[in-house]
Amino acid sequence: MTAPPHTSSSPEHGPDGGDAGVPDVDAEAVVALTQALVRLPTVNAEGAAVVEQPAADLVAEVMRGFGWQVHVAEVAPGRPNVVGVVQGRPGGPTVMFEGHTDVVTAGDPALWSFDPFAGDIVDGRLRGRGSADMKSGVAAMIHAARAVELAGFAGRILVAALADEEGMMLGAKYFAAHQAAALAPEGIAGVIVCEPEAGEVCTVAKGAMRLLVHVHGVMAHGAMPQHGRNPLPAVGAFLVGMSALQDRLTAEFGDHPLLGRVFVTPTVLAAGDPAQINVIPALATVALDIRTVPGVDHAELLSTIGALAERVAGESGLRAELVVVDDRPPVDTPESEPVVAALRAAHREVTGVEAAIGGVPGTTDGTILTRDAGLATVVYGPGGKWIAHQADEFVEVAEIVQACRVFAAAARRLLVAA
Template identity: 65%
Template sequence: MTRAFDVDAVVALAQALVRLPTAVAPGVEEVETAAAALLADTMRGFGWAVTVDDVECGRPNVVAVIDGTGPGRTLMFEGHVDVVTPGEVDSWSFPPYSGDVVDGRLLGRGSADMKAGVAAMIHAARAVQQQGFPGRIIVGILADEEGMMLGAKDFARSDLAGSGIDGVIVCEPEGGEVCAVAKGAIRMRVDLQGVMAHGAMPHQGRNSLPALGSLLMGLSELERQISESVGSHPHLGNFYLTPTVLAAGDPSQVNVIPASASVWLDIRTIPGVGHQGLLHLITRLAEQIADDAGLTVAITVIDDRPPVNTPETADVVRALVLAHETVTGRPAVLGGVPGTTDGTILTRDAGLETVVYGPGGKWIAHTKDEFVAVEDILTCTEVYIEAALRFLDAPRPN
């Protein structure tokens, strides 16, 4: 099959990115710097206007702007190159930053999530540029997606984000699904404060631990009630309210009644669950439990990311659906993103229409022995080219 892009260059760029350890780790300050330099040099080599701006020390956004042959729409391709840690290296079947291609698979941390997608979108934009197109293409590799999404937040505040971007394709791994919807997320903590006392004289203190137990039970019931009320989303599944971290007491001081106890929550919402109302219910529950136990409570919302619910009729979604069908010869499957992506922030803060589609299995991110099929990378590159041509209404090659 003759492809409209440099196949070897796509794979080589993905391999080079995987071989760069871009995981956030203690003592590591230059997380994405080396990868950003590689990408900036690659894109400048195409003649693109590229900016590299740190949103934090060692956490740069890399953004390229490609002007077409005349006025028209603006399409953005978006991705990230920061990755989660490999975890226990000995549990991997190959070096976590291998970057080797074995039996048709690119191996290594970040291969699917989402360095293959970044390589594919860059070379897709290059192919569209070489063919000629009206309008404008923006290629954004934004920092800190695996953390607080600082890069997406910074970009959403920029003049470029407000300059008329008509659609965004987020190139995260979704197993061939076109995902116009994504779950929302709330990360928060609840701190209960009582009075420390001797374990032999608990009546002289106010123990925060029993109240924390009551709060956990109350949150479980709240999850059940909301789930029954909103039901299951056809593409996103169920609403989840999950305690993920507990902190109270000191194992070396087992004879001490703890004054404070804390719980961190990872809440995953679907359309139909209003975040403001949900936060109000959690706050009331925590305040009532604290008041009954003679405690005080402090609630901190660490991050609040609403669900993305881009209409399936949006032009960027339709262009991707038709491109998938044209390239693969198979009907597109509409799905949903189980987590959040930078697209969540771009929709929330900049009002942009986003859709997620990219190479790699939907459930492989953050697991050991991460890989992506090379053929999947190439197929997605071809789909990105076709989607861009359709969205920008450019002529297609004969």
């Protein structure tokens, strides 16, 4: 992606001159903070002793250095949410920036052409795991809020660097349950989730469900199957039913203009033991990864799937069990929400072009903030949409600075008029 003419990768980014409404951001500091965060390998791996802590500590230190109130809360042992509260003049609303401090694994370092935690800058690109997803977004939101603070505003800005987005989103769940009402008793007018979306203003996000379907049979010798009950034929019928369900949902919901189709994808099939071909297994398990679009009713979909599992199992005299591992509904934030309008106007103001309206193919912490706290969320941030979780992850330095300026201009639009 090429940098719009307004932005500069130069650390000596000067005052904004003619750009009324865009507070001057500290470009050098935002890039340096991104680098420092990328160099902390905060990998969200199963059983890891240390995940977000070093990045959370750094973020808290920067926020305290600005004189902000900083609230640190452990959402699990050693897994902190850090929320900075920037207080303006009385009378304005509360707006929120959100990011996460964990990253996914770098995978095999041999797949990378550089050190995955280098945090260096080569040819205008800041490189490393988490550079796009989303330490640049975290750095940009912090320095955007600082710029708005220095320029003066009414209201309050919450700057939330949360834990475990790449896992079960424990940080966002904790924030919605325990911190939102405590830190903003008057409510939060809108949330900008600073994930890498290549400059698109993403008002919609797909929903996701992770399900397990267990079909319980009776173990028996393969020579005497009449003494057992084999769950596998029922699983076969169930999988055929899932294909039919996907076809029905495709016919009903078609192609969402920003999100595409509904997917019902079996991803795991577990039963029996390849070394024990003469044993009828007692249990077969199917895992489903379901991706939905606005309009799909998750509760209804669950009952459809549960009923099918019971029917096909029942036809073989078996019992089916449906386990909901995770249920994240689709997000559909109206374009009329002030936070969306402010972000679009800010993007135009900073870049000189209209922002594309986009959709998030996966889920973000914004999904949880909307689901659990009813907040209006919109996703926008530096970095390419598709580079997240890949080897050789990078973010254009110019995009970090541009996003920081857009964040600041958007917040100012929401906060200064008050």
